[in-house]
Amino acid sequence: MELRHLRYFVAVADYGGISHAAERLHIAQPAVSRQIRDLEGELGFDLLSREGRRVVLTDAGRAFADRARSILHEVDEAADAARRIAQGEAGTLRIGLLESASWAGHTPRALNRFKRQNPNIRLDIRPMSSVDQIDALLAGELDAAFVYRQDNIVEDALAVHRLRQDDIVLAASTDLVFERDGPLSLEDIDGLPIVAFPRAAAPAYHDRLFGALRDIGFDTQVVQEAMDETTILSLVSAGVGCAFVNSANMQRPPRRVQFRQVDGLSVPIEFLFLTRRAPSGLTQRLCDAVLVLDA
Secondary structure, eight states: OOHHHHHHHHHHHHHSSSSHHHHHHSSSSHHHHHHHHHHHHHHHOOEEETTTTTEOOOOOHHHHHHHHHHHHHHHHHHHHHHHHHHSSSSSEEEEEEOOSSSSHEEEEHHHHHHHOOOTEEEEEEEEOOHHHHHHHHHTTTEEEEEEEEEEOOTTHHHHHHEEEOOOOOEEETTOOOOOOOOBBEOOOOOOOOEEEGGGGGOOOHHHHHHHHHHHTTTEEEEEEEEEEEEHHHHHHHHTBBBBEEEEEGGGGGOTTTTEEEEETTTOOEEEEEEEEESSSSHHHHHHHHHHGGGO
């Protein structure tokens, strides 16, 4: 049984006969008759009752016509939905982002612009670390990602768009009073207990950060580890220790946390927008919304 069998039969049922159906379908009447006979042969019972030159639906034919209309309607809806997705007019986008980097800047602006232009597209937002986002993107589990550069980026497989460059700052409890305003010296921070993330969370960034601290002569004494900067800043606020964090956190400073630059300490961090090399129509629309912000 094929869809054309259903379409021909429903046309006969809706237009009151084979000749009228053939006229509406713009095909020869014998072709319609043959398709109906083939359908009845496959089903094993009559759908039409032939009364001279007239045909009427049998009881089975009426029941079959009702279900066939529903099937054809669902097929048409499925085809329309698929077409809209293929053309980037509907569907769902799976987007990874970093919580600390999404409070201001490219991420919220791009998502706002995209949603205003594409109100029928659903955004499936997934907060994840940069390393996990990149792995998920390569595995086909994400369509796009807002990340900081990491060693697991595969340039041949991913399209990499540089959005901005952030740096690091010292985060300290507001209970900690420094003797000077402005950037701090090594002497100002010497001996401070540090809250940090484990190397496994972001090996490349971890090595760059701790290498830069060694270069200025800072002896890092880690008193607590946490997997993400939101948790790290909570611990800083609680007075557990200080932390060297992304300057993007200054866009939404937690209560009881101050941010200070440190003389001679810089670890530039590239903030990137990633997609696969051959993005879908939906992903390309998001890419256009992101990149127009730099135009």
